[in-house]
Amino acid sequence: MHPLLVQYRAVVVKEVRQTVRDRRVMALLTIAPLVQLFVLGFAVNFDVRHVPTVVVDQDRTVESRDYARAQLAGDTLDLKAELRDEHAAEEALEDGRASVALVLPRDFQKDVLRGQGAQVQALVDGSDPTRSGVASDAVARFAALRATQLLQAQARAQGTSVPRAPVALVPRVLYNPELSTSVYVVPGIAAMLLLIVTTVIMAMGLSRERETGTLEQLQVTPLRPGILMAGKVTPFLVIGLVDVGLALSVGAWVFGVPLRGSLVLVAVATLFYLLSTLGVGLLIATVSRTQQQAFVGGFLFVLPAVLLSGVMSPIRAMPDWLAVVTYVNPVRYYVEVLRGSLLKDAGLPDLWRQLVMLAAFGTVVMSVAARRFHKTSA
Amino acid sequence: MSAEAAVDVELKDVRRAFGATQALRGVSLAVHAGEVYGLVGPDGAGKTTSIRLMAGLLLPDAGQVRTLSEDPAAPRSHVRESLGLVPQRNTLYGDLSVEENLRFFARLFALSKEDFAERRARLLDITRLGRFTDRRADALSGGMYKKLALACALLHRPRVLLLDEPTNGVDPVSRRELWELLYGLVHEGMTLIVSTPYMDEAARCHRVGLLYAGELIAQGAPRELTRAHGVAASDFEAVFLALVEKHTGGRAA
Numbered sequence: 001m002h003p004l005l006v007q008y009r010a011v012v013v014k015e016v017r018q019t020v021r022d023r024r025v026m027a028l029l030t031i032a033p034l035v036q037l038f039v040l041g042f043a044v045n046f047d048v049r050h051v052p053t054v055v056v057d058q059d060r061t062v063e064s065r066d067y068a069r070a071q072l073a074g075d076t077l078d079l080k081a082e083l084r085d086e087h088a089a090e091e092a093l094e095d096g097r098a099s100v101a102l103v104l105p106r107d108f109q110k111d112v113l114r115g116q117g118a119q120v121q122a123l124v125d126g127s128d129p130t131r132s133g134v135a136s137d138a139v140a141r142f143a144a145l146r147a148t149q150l151l152q153a154q155a156r157a158q159g160t161s162v163p164r165a166p167v168a169l170v171p172r173v174l175y176n177p178e179l180s181t182s183v184y185v186v187p188g189i190a191a192m193l194l195l196i197v198t199t200v201i202m203a204m205g206l207s208r209e210r211e212t213g214t215l216e217q218l219q220v221t222p223l224r225p226g227i228l229m230a231g232k233v234t235p236f237l238v239i240g241l242v243d244v245g246l247a248l249s250v251g252a253w254v255f256g257v258p259l260r261g262s263l264v265l266v267a268v269a270t271l272f273y274l275l276s277t278l279g280v281g282l283l284i285a286t287v288s289r290t291q292q293q294a295f296v297g298g299f300l301f302v303l304p305a306v307l308l309s310g311v312m313s314p315i316r317a318m319p320d321w322l323a324v325v326t327y328v329n330p331v332r333y334y335v336e337v338l339r340g341s342l343l344k345d346a347g348l349p350d351l352w353r354q355l356v357m358l359a360a361f362g363t364v365v366m367s368v369a370a371r372r373f374h375k376t377s378a
Numbered sequence: 379m380s381a382e383a384a385v386d387v388e389l390k391d392v393r394r395a396f397g398a399t400q401a402l403r404g405v406s407l408a409v410h411a412g413e414v415y416g417l418v419g420p421d422g423a424g425k426t427t428s429i430r431l432m433a434g435l436l437l438p439d440a441g442q443v444r445t446l447s448e449d450p451a452a453p454r455s456h457v458r459e460s461l462g463l464v465p466q467r468n469t470l471y472g473d474l475s476v477e478e479n480l481r482f483f484a485r486l487f488a489l490s491k492e493d494f495a496e497r498r499a500r501l502l503d504i505t506r507l508g509r510f511t512d513r514r515a516d517a518l519s520g521g522m523y524k525k526l527a528l529a530c531a532l533l534h535r536p537r538v539l540l541l542d543e544p545t546n547g548v549d550p551v552s553r554r555e556l557w558e559l560l561y562g563l564v565h566e567g568m569t570l571i572v573s574t575p576y577m578d579e580a581a582r583c584h585r586v587g588l589l590y591a592g593e594l595i596a597q598g599a600p601r602e603l604t605r606a607h608g609v610a611a612s613d614f615e616a617v618f619l620a621l622v623e624k625h626t627g628g629r630a631a
Contacts, residue, residue, distance in 0.1 A: 003488035010485030018473055213469035220433050220463040221486040374453065 007223050011231025015205075019235060029201065029239050030246075033193040037247050040189045041182050041255050044312075048134035053077040053100040054092045056085060063109035067120070067146060068102060076138040089123060099125040100135045112150060182255035187338035188311035190247035191331055194270075195277050195305060198240050200298035202281025205232065207294035210285070225373050229366075233278045240274040241267065248342070261341030265348060269337040269355055275362030276330035282369035305331050330361045383410035385444075386538050386569040387432050392441035394427055401427040403592040404441070409571055409585075411537075414564055416583030416600075417573040418618065423589035425573035426466060429542045432571065433463050446538060459487070462536035464527045466543045466573075472516030476507055476526055479515055480533065487534035494533070501529040504559055521552025528559065539563065541572045545579065557582055577615040588621055595625045 001009075019025055055068045072079045080098055083089050089101035103121040111118035122139040126132045155161055209215040218228060244266070251257035280301055288294035306312070308322070309331035315323050326332045333354040340346035340354075348355075387409040394402045402424045409415040417425045430436045431443045434450030434457060443450060450457045470479050480501070484494040502508040505525035510518065515526060524544055531539060541560075545553045557579075560570055572583065580586045581600045588596040596603060601611055609616045 006485050006488045010482050014471065014474065014478075014482050017478065018471065021473055212472075213465060213467045214471060216435055216465065217463070217469040218486070219435060220458055220461060221483065222458045222488075223486045 003222075004224070004227055007227050008231050008234075011223070011228055012234050015232055015235045019239075025201065029197055029236075030243065033190075033197055033243050034246055034250060036193055037186065037189055037250055038254065041186050041251070044181065044185050044189065048131050049075050050078045051076060051100055051131060051135045051138075052080045052098045053102065054081045054083050054089050054098040055079060056083050056089050056101065056103045058085070058106045059104050059108035061109035063112050064104045067108070068104060070146065071102060071139070071142050074138070077135065086121075086123075093123060093125050099128075099131060100139070102139070115154065183257050183343065184339070185311075186247075186251040186255045186257045187342055188309070188335050190244060190251065191273070191309070191335045191338060192306050192311050193247070194240055194243055194273070195331055196298075196302050197243070198236055198274060198277040199281040199284070199302055200295060202233070202236060202278045203284040203288065203294035203298045204291045206282060206285035207288045207291045210288075211290055226370055229282060229370055229373060233275075233282070236278055237271065237274050240277075241270055244270045251342075257342060259342055260345035262347060265351065265355075266338065266341050269334060269341075269351075269358060272355065272358035272362045273330055273334040276358060276365055279362060279365035279369050283365060283372065286369060286372040305329055308332070309335055311335055327357075328361070330358055333357045333361075383412060385409070386411045386413075386446055387415075387571060388442075388444045389428065389431065390442040390444075392428075392431060392438045392443060394431065394436065394439050400592050402431075402438075405589070405592070405594045406441075407587050407594060407597060409569060411569050412564065412567055413585060414560070414570045414572065414583045416580050416586040417571065417589055418575075418577065418580045418583075418586050419573075419589035420575055422591070424592040425575075425589055426542055428589070429463075429465075429540050429571065429573055433461060433540055434458070459534065460537040462531035462534070462539040464524070464531050464539070464541045464544050466546060468516075468523055468527070470515045470523070470527055470530060473514060475512050475514055476518070477511040479526060479530055483530040484533050489533060497533050497535075501532055504562065505529050506555075519552075521548045521556070524548055524552070524556060525559075528556070532563070536568065538569045538571070541570065543573055543575065545574065545576065577618055578612070580614045580618075581611065588618060590622050590625060593625070596621050 019029070053072065055072075057064050057068060068079075071077065077100055081092065083092065083101075086101075086103055089098070089103060092098040093101055101123040103123065105119060105121070108118045108120075110116075120143060122136065124132045124136050124139075206215075209218070248257070248259060248266075252259055281298065284297040284301065285294055288297055308315075308318075308326050308329050310326070311331065315326050315332065318326070337351050337354045337358070340351050344350075385408045389405050389407050391404045391406050392402050393400070393404055405424065405428065407415075417428055419425055427436065431438055432445050432450065434443075434445070434452075434455060437451050445457050446460055448455050448457045450461070471482070474482065480498055481494070484497070489497065502511065505528065507522060507525055507529065510522065515523065518526060528541075528544070544560075545556055548556065560572070564570060572579070574580070583600060585597065585599050586603070587594050600614060603617050604611045604614060607617045607620055
């Protein structure tokens, strides 16, 4: 075997031995990501259901009671109390007992029956924009539906027919028909956990060698820095691939994340992504003198990388100047590949740009880390 | 030591600072092949800096360092294939066993299986670590750890061996054993450069360089130095104190 390969194998074997023997690191690499995926998969949920609602029925007629009952029949709004006036409803919103208040005015029934356009007021707590947006939509949708039903009933009673709307919208949701948050969020969480684990472990691993002096011992051997880095990265590439496999399995079985696309494509993207995250870890190690510095450095990279990736909030919602930064964020491209491939069965023709960006980022960051490592170790 | 012997390690007017601290102030010395050269001096004298420069782990601010006729810090320097280092700190992998450490370093030097088997047997024999091959390095005693570090540094039969305070924190019995080991290596033709703060160890070297506050204040064979100062050969400490006093004009006494 070529001496370089002998050296490479020696470093890989050493890394594997040290990693396997360190129970805390093993737990951090395997169990922790799965537990976090499981917990975060349930915790990060944008589905809005069971919004606490109070009703102020000032009319107290059959029609007003019917309206309120029908509005609350679904699982979006939950009736918490019936209150006597608007002031009490505002108090309930203020102290957090309710997020929505429906106010049905006096003469509601009379106006409905006369066809004079009864007005229902919906007070919505806007402090949580997502929740209030969904609740407002639910109330508005129901009001439109109810109006159509009433018009149809009146037309039937008069023996006429209701004219059809000139334009009718027929929504059909693709890829995630139940609009489940988990299906959308779990691939993002998997990318995030992989980033945290591999970047921080890599940064701390090399810093530990520097701190304990073993790196210095290696520097007086013929071992080339490139071979040392390759040997150190290899076991974590394998562990990262296994982590992704486990995360996708948990995502499929527990959260119903579909595996529609090519797993080979996902594996290739994961490999490029890991080159980027491990490369960043190595780069951080070259500017850190201690493991503590490496740990902090790791998180200084990880936090903005996650926030500017589209994992938690859509990139198109960011201001333009900030959205530009996401173009140099590998997490963005990896999440796009995961979501595209897993949820939409997108293939190479759709995702080649993301793969190229991941490969480019991985290559550049690894090269810079290697160059810096050469410099700082001389 | 014959004057014609090749120079294996040479420092020419070397200066090195760490921030505002001048660690070496124009040190020049030459170590010949097959010599046991002692770098003797108190803590902070510049011994470790000298050793690290010779190993290529540091670059000098000024002056020249040559180890086996090469710049040891050059990226593609071949010196590393012929150099062994036993640092002052414990720098082996504590979570690997004695056997695993030996095997790892043997592979870094790309030793063949046969060569490794022969070297392993010989080194375990002379270091008496044969019974502890399965023990983790961080579970070894101070003396045994130093012996393991020495064994790892000797696997590839280096021409020059640098030892930075190898007997520091080692019990007297292990100290004596270590020195016996080192003499054995010199008989095999190896060049040894040993730093030590212990004056009694200076007498064990062929030649010594006395370092004080980053300067080489004297150099020569221990016996010549003690004779020149009119003290017993075993009283090297008196020589060192007299030289420091002369060098500092009595300020350091």
